Each structure stands twice: as structure tokens, then as C-alpha cells.
Amino acid sequence: MRTQIVHPGADNLRYEIRQIVEVANAIQATGAAIRWENIGDPVAKGERVPDWIKEIVTQAAAEDLSFAYSPTKGLAEARAYIAHERNLEGGIQITPDDILFFNGLGDAISTIYGALHPRARVIGPNPAYPTHSSAEAAHAGAPHITYRLDPENGWKPDLADLAAKVAANPDIAAIIIINPDNPTGFVYPEETLAAIVDIAVRHDLFLISDEIYSNLAYPGSGMRKLAAVVGKAPAIAMRGISKEFPWPGARCGWIEIYNRDQDAGFDRFARSLLEAKMLEVCSTTLPQKVLPRVMGDARYYPYLETRVAGYDRRARRAAEVLGGLPELIIHPARGAFYMTAVFREGTLRPGQSLPLAPQVEAIIRPQLGEALDARFVYHLLGATGICVVPLSTGFNSELQGFRFTLLEPDEARFETILQTLRGALADYLASDLKETPVRARLAGAA
Ligand SMILES: Cc1ncc(COP(=O)(O)O)c(C=O)c1O
Numbered sequence: 001m002r003t004q005i006v007h008p009g010a011d012n013l014r015y016e017i018r019q020i021v022e023v024a025n026a027i028q029a030t031g032a033a034i035r036w037e038n039i040g041d042p043v044a045k046g047e048r049v050p051d052w053i054k055e056i057v058t059q060a061a062a063e064d065l066s067f068a069y070s071p072t073k074g075l076a077e078a079r080a081y082i083a084h085e086r087n088l089e090g091g092i093q094i095t096p097d098d099i100l101f102f103n104g105l106g107d108a109i110s111t112i113y114g115a116l117h118p119r120a121r122v123i124g125p126n127p128a129y130p131t132h133s134s135a136e137a138a139h140a141g142a143p144h145i146t147y148r149l150d151p152e153n154g155w156k157p158d159l160a161d162l163a164a165k166v167a168a169n170p171d172i173a174a175i176i177i178i179n180p181d182n183p184t185g186f187v188y189p190e191e192t193l194a195a196i197v198d199i200a201v202r203h204d205l206f207l208i209s210d211e212i213y214s215n216l217a218y219p220g221s222g223m224r225k226l227a228a229v230v231g232k233a234p235a236i237a238m239r240g241i242s243k244e245f246p247w248p249g250a251r252c253g254w255i256e257i258y259n260r261d262q263d264a265g266f267d268r269f270a271r272s273l274l275e276a277k278m279l280e281v282c283s284t285t286l287p288q289k290v291l292p293r294v295m296g297d298a299r300y301y302p303y304l305e306t307r308v309a310g311y312d313r314r315a316r317r318a319a320e321v322l323g324g325l326p327e328l329i330i331h332p333a334r335g336a337f338y339m340t341a342v343f344r345e346g347t348l349r350p351g352q353s354l355p356l357a358p359q360v361e362a363i364i365r366p367q368l369g370e371a372l373d374a375r376f377v378y379h380l381l382g383a384t385g386i387c388v389v390p391l392s393t394g395f396n397s398e399l400q401g402f403r404f405t406l407l408e409p410d411e412a413r414f415e416t417i418l419q420t421l422r423g424a425l426a427d428y429l430a431s432d433l434k435e436t437p438v439r440a441r442l443a444g445a446a
Helices: 016-028 051-061 076-088 104-115 130-140 159-168 190-202 264-280 286-295 300-322 358-367 372-384 411-430 436-445
Strands: 099-102 121-126 145-150 172-178 206-210 235-240 253-258 328-330 338-343 401-405
Touching: 016 358, 016 372, 051 286, 076 099, 076 253, 076 286, 099 104, 099 264, 104 130, 104 235, 104 253, 104 264, 121 130, 121 159, 130 172, 145 159, 159 172, 159 190, 172 190, 190 206, 300 328, 300 338, 300 411, 338 372, 358 372, 372 401, 372 411
Parallel strands: 121 145, 121 172, 172 206, 206 235
Antiparallel strands: 099 253, 235 253, 328 338, 338 401
16 A cells, blocks of 8 residues: 555454454364353353343334434434433433434444544553453554552452542543443442542543443442432443343444533533434434333343343352362452453463363464463363453453353353363463472362
8 A cells, every 4th residue: 555554553453352263163163162151142142032022123123114214313212211211210310312322332432432532541440341442542542541450359440540540641531430340240339439430520531431231230239320429520321232131233322421511522522422423324223112112111120130140140159169269369240241260470370281182282372472361261262162261361451360251041051161160270270380289289179
């Protein structure tokens, strides 16, 4: 090309969660069975979508207007329903005009960071969900700036780290919260949310709260939406149906804009999001049509409760089984359907391995780079077929660990996955040790 055509931020776009799939597919082609614990798609993992939801979708699909464009902001009935529900919960009150639909939150995320002034930065949690961190980094053409979630403190955010980074960097314009969090399953306590709002207010920032899992918080988790504590701070909350219905293939999510009347710059930014959407015309119509009918159905919340009870049970069991390994830090998720295990410092070493069949080894070997957690993840994949995501390369983290899902609906199969994972961890961690006492201890833990 006679001129540069690659965006300077292109190298910041990486989605390890899906990239590992190519390697897993190659291993599958050798005849090995893969257990997909990497992607957060409940439907792909075998969860049944209730028949009554399918009936509502079928009825809506029979209406001609489901095939039409929708208004740019989204269908009036969907926005009215969401605003009404939001206002019933208390906290900040909104109108349907404060809601803007997108083709999934992936679309909302890339539109939001793409619309920001090139110098404005957004700080987010670490470990970082890559759709946010990559899009923000690509927008800035620089690595994503993060605040620490502390595995030694149940994944609570390190507020001192957040406050210090915000104070030191005048380019930071906003703070991301993911609540419940992906990849840790952490649910922000109300006082922590309030403290983050306070940091935003003191430094004249806005907030972005990704609440795609907010209706999948577990009982007793203390889940509160940002709307409850946002006060007068300008903010954007994000919701969607991908995980809730669950219908990720519908590509349907929305943002709720809070307090645009409090700041002229924020108001102009919010308008630029609508203008960006106008250029695309609108978002998917059918899921918006069914949204009030599904969410307004008396069966909806009892259905979510049943699903959430399953995730909660599996989270506790996973913490019990893997928590027995002293090399790992692990906390049961309190919302969403992921958990993250962290390797304690010094427990991963370059000489560790699991036995691999020669044709599998040939696939794995070129993937082994410097990241020691990725090295474990690829050995795990090659030796057991269990596909998880490394924390350092998958979630932009200095921690070494891996994320797995709680989505396996067959409890017996979930137990087998946990036991296999634990056995593989124990074998891997001991594989380069000569001293029998340590080997014996690790074997005992298995
Ligand atoms: C925290 C978070 N936000 C957004 C998304 C993207 O959701 P959507 O399917 O609406 O694009 C995901 C998907 O995994 C997610 O985990």
C-alpha cells in the first residue's frame, strides 16, 4: 500500500478467549474430545432456552414489523419497559430517551470508545475483560490503563490504586466497573461502588458500569446496580440479553445514560453516540420486540433464579475442589458464570509440563510463549481436552492464572471436569520437582 493502512491501535486488539479455539479445533481434529470451558455462551454449553421464551420469539417473528428497521434509539415499547423497570428499582430515575439500543454490548463498547476524544482515557479493572480493554487501548493507541482487583482480598478493587492512578493522569476521563465481574465473578459491595462514584465526582469523571450480568447475581451477593448510588455523577450503564435470556446470537444490548443534564461535555458525548448509531440506521429489531414480553412475563424472574442457583452451587463446589490446592488462590463467584484461579507466586516454572500425545504436542509447541499461565493452559488443553483461558494474556493481567466457566449444566460432567482439572493442576505443578516430600504433598492434595 502506498500509505499506511493499519491503524496504530491494531496490535492492541486481541481476544484470547476465542483465539485459543483455533488451537482446540486442531486438537479436536486429531480425535480428542474438547471440553469448552472458555466461552461465556450458555446456549452453546447446552443450557435449554425455555419453551415459553421460544414461543414468544416465534409469535414476534410472525409479525411483519419484526422484519422492519427500528428507530435509531430502539423500539419505543422496549425503551419504555426498561425505563419503567429501572425506575421501579429506585435510585436514579430515567426516561425512554435516556436509553440507546446496540447490536449487543460489543457494539456499544466499540462505539463508546470510538467516539471518545483521542486523548481521553478510560481506566478499567485488572484482570480486564478484553472487549473493553482492547477497544479502549485501540482507541488510544496505547496499553489500557487498569486498577487492581485484589485476589488476596476476595477480588475487591484496590481503591487506593484507582485513586492514585486517576489523580496522576489528567487524561483519564472515565472509570469502568464490570458488576458482576467477568472474569472473577466478583460482585461490588454497595460501599465500594459508592467509593468509586466518589472518586469519579472528585475528579470530574464519568462512569461506565457494565451490568450485563446484573440479573445473574447470586442470592446474598449484595448486588446493587450503579443506578442505586450514582447520585448526580454522569454515567453509562450497560445491559443486554445475551447472558440473561440467554440469547447471545440476537446481538441485542442497550445503554442507560444517567445525569446527562449535569455536564455539557458529557451531554455532547452522549449525543455523539446517538449520531454514530444513526449512521448505522438502527440495531436488531426482533429481540427488542420480544424484550418486554419476555422480561415482563411472570415466569422470567423465577427462571433466572433457577439458573443462578445452579451457578452458585457450581461456584461453591469449584472453590471447594480447587481450593484444596495450596498453590492456588480461588474465591467462589458471587455473580455471573465464571471463576478465576490465580497461581501463587513461584508456583509456575518454565520446566513444568503434562504428558502429550506426539501429534498434540506438535500443535501445542508453537503456542508456548513466555506466559507461564498460558503454558499451563495449553498443556491442560493438550493433555485433558479442557479449554480454559489464561489470565495474563486473556485478561491483560500481571497475575498468572486462568478463567473457567460454571456453565456445564450436567452436574456429574461438571464434577468430572473439576476433578480432572485438579488432577492435572497437581501433576503439572509437581512435574519439575525432584524432592519427594513436595511431590508427595501435591499428590496428597490431588
Ligand atoms: C462483561 C461483558 N460485557 C459485554 C459482553 C458482550 O456482550 P454482547 O453479547 O452483548 O456483545 C460480554 C460477553 O461476554 C461480557 O462478559
